[in-house]
Amino acid sequence: MSIVSEEAAQKALEFKNQGNAFIKEKKYPEAVEYYSKAIELDDTQSIFFSNRAFSRLKLDNFLTALEDCNKSIELDPKNIKAIHRRGLSYVGLLEFSKARKDLKTILQVKPNEQSALKALEVCERFIREERFKKAISGDGEESKVNVCASLQLSSFDGNADLLNYKGMELEIVQLTNEKQEPAGAKITNMSQEFVSHMVNELFLEGKNLPKKYVAAIVSHAERLFRQEASVVELDNSSETDVKISVCGDTHGQFYDVLNIFKRFGKVGSNHSYLFNGDFVDRGSWSCEVALLFYCLKILFPNNFFLNRGNHETDNMNKIYGFEDECKYKYSPRIFEMFSRSFEALPLATVINDSYLVMHGGLSSDSSVTLEDFKKINRFSQPPRDGPFMELLWSDPQAGKGLGPSERGLGHSFGPDITAEFLTKNNLSKIFRSHEVRMGGVQFEHDKKLVTVFSAPNYCDSQGNLGGIIHVVPGMGTLGQNGNDDENLTVETFEAVGHPNIKPMAYSNGGLGF
Template sequence: MSSLSAEQIAKALELKNEGNVFIKKQDYAKAAELYTKAIELDPNHSAYFSNRALAHLKLDNFQSCLHDCDEALALDPANLKAHHRRGLAYIGLLEFKKARSDLQIVLKSKPGDVTAKRALGVCEKFIREERFRKAIGGDEEYGKVDFCESLKLETYDANTDLAKYEGPKLELEQLTDAKGDAAGAEVKNMTTEFISRLVNEVFLQSKNIPKKYAAAIISHANRLFRREPTVVELSNRSDPSVTISVCGDTHGQLYDVLNIFRKFGKVGPNHIYLFNGDFVDRGSWSCEVALLFYSLKILYPDSIYLNRGNHESNNMNKIYGFEDECKYKYSARIFDMFSQSFESLPLATVINNDYLVMHGGLPSDTSCTLEDFKKINRFSQPPREGAFMELLWSDPQEADGFGPSQRGLGFAFGSDITAQFLQKNKLRKIFRSHEVRMGGVQLEHNGKLVTVFSAPNYCDSQGNLGGIIHVVPGKGQLIQNGNDDEDLIIETFEAVPHPDVKPMAYSNGGLGF
């Protein structure tokens, strides 16, 4: 234990208490900053580290949370909050056996802790599933069912939800293969009128469409996604009347998604939208957002595109609410179909041979090129390492080179890595998402990398703006929101009111604390 002056100890305590105020305000980044200053003055308090661990946990910085919990427990092995937060960080890192050990310690002392009980239940479920996979051969792909392509529409005909449904109707076609077996479904009459009524008469009235409709929409959209390359190429250079708009994470915030279309224009032949991953989880209207995007894809297959984000994956959906929401509103089978459709989503998009758009960040293998991205076999759950995972998970950092990720998956990459990749691949900028930016859009790495995040007031707590980037060759607006590119318009928007439904309202565990 280092020797500290009374003044240092008092100032550290003051900073810790100020950090607690910002935790209550849900400004977790500011809280972490204040706890860090307190620790720099007085590194001998276990609570300072466990408090900062909470701030990191709320920011999804699981590796940083884990480190702080280790420090807290080294100072005070009886710090139950550190065990609890470390357990939740391990869940975020998908290390469920380690999480279970910490959570069991918490429940031994506090058997009535509801959050710890729910989280432990999630751990036990994952551990059982892993044990089962090993028992049948250890391969996640073993015995995998093609839910979208084997869909039999008739299996939904007996459902009462179809008979009671009074919303807009769809005409569906059962597809078959050469042997006459079921091969998915096609929606025959998707129209702007259907989508408008879907939103206004169903979603905004807190209703669901029949499971048969949901299954057909997912099956049809999945087929469209599978036809697209791993790296989609878009261009509007030859037609200045077309706008390409890039949005970041929307995270099930239906009312803000509808505001995007209301404020910036609807999807159509002259307005292409690219949603850059993470359109499900966290928010409590993820089913509605996904079904809206998929319906628009069916109607305008060349005017709306979806890149895959790290939350378009099974592990994230189990932890952050989409699976539970899907089961509550529809069924486990509908979730399975969504899961398969997420595996079909492209990983990146190139616009006008100038802008690379992917959800997370650049790969740690600096020899990896855009051509290598195109060769990735994306039709699976993301691996734990490699370019596939890093495109979904990595984040930028201020320092050059690579550093450890605060999240625990992927890496942090510097401006030199961004500059080298752009030069090697003859690109101008990278657009990515994956992180809250208080201004909605932030230019980083000397303007070569732009983070765009489109879920304003994220999780009803962050107070951030949403952002959108319009690619409009020769018609850009310089300086606005920091823009330095004559081919871009960068705009921001505020959150709009929504019904009093909390984020992750349907979640049964995981990180819904």
């Protein structure tokens, strides 16, 4: 601990106050910057570290938030806010037993603290489920039934929502296996008219589909995803009238998703879309986004594609709202079906043998190649380490080499790692998402890597643009939003209005702070 002069202490306090002002404006990166300036001048103040921890929590930087909390508590063991934020950091790091201990400490002091109560409920649920898995399997890896592939449609026939449904009807076939057992569903009349009806007459009116229809849509889409490779290969290099549009995170922002199709064109035989993960959680229309995407996959199986993101996983869905939203609008069974369908999503896509598209980042193992990505058995929840997890979680960094991830999962990789991977695998660029970029799209790593994020004004608070990348061989726009590739067009867009429903409106737990 330093000896701090009065002048330094006063200047540090001014930086802290500027950080507080940025917090009020929800400008969390700027808040981190000013709290860091305060700490450089005076590292004796517990509040400086706990405030920076709050900002880092808001940015999902759970590992560095935890480090700040530990330092804050070291300086002041009675700093209740730091203990609370450490508990939330542990939740973000999926270390639920440690989180539970801190949250219980908070509730001894403040028994009615709602965010701690909700986070504790999430921890208890995770811990109970983990114990149950170990009890029934002996090793924590129970054999899961694929509820999409074993769906029995007749089990929904008596539901009131189906009996009262007056909308356009789907024709659904019950599939069976060689033993004549139920084996999922197939929709035979999916149409653009049905999709428009679902969006305009139901979703935009705050109504839901019958659960039988939802189950059939998810079952059919899951089968299509399962038939695809872990790394999908797309090509429009010889078709100048065909466009492939790549979008990043959309996070349940249904009205902004509709705006993407309105502004940039609908899916069709000459316009393919790839949404690069994280289409659920955070926003309060995740069910609507997922069902729209799944219907488009059924209608245009060769022109609509999804990569898996880190939020298409059970742990994230329990913390960030999709599970609770799904149970509120439909049922626990429907959530389980979505969960299995997420396990079938491809992990990456290669476009024109040139562009690798994945949600997170590259492997920390320099020997891992694109061929290794193709061999990943993806039909499960991701592990806590290895290429499978890193494709969903890792982030780029400015400096060379590898570094720790502020998130606590995955790692950070530098421009040299990107360049080496591209050279080794005969690729020209990496497209990835996973992080807010204020301009919607940002070229990084000597323009060999580009981050695209498609949830404008993320969580109704960030003020960022959304971005989209169109792959249009030979017809690109150089210089547009930093673009240096004649085969790309890079566009941005602003958020549109939506009903006054806050993010994670249906969430019963998670990282409330």
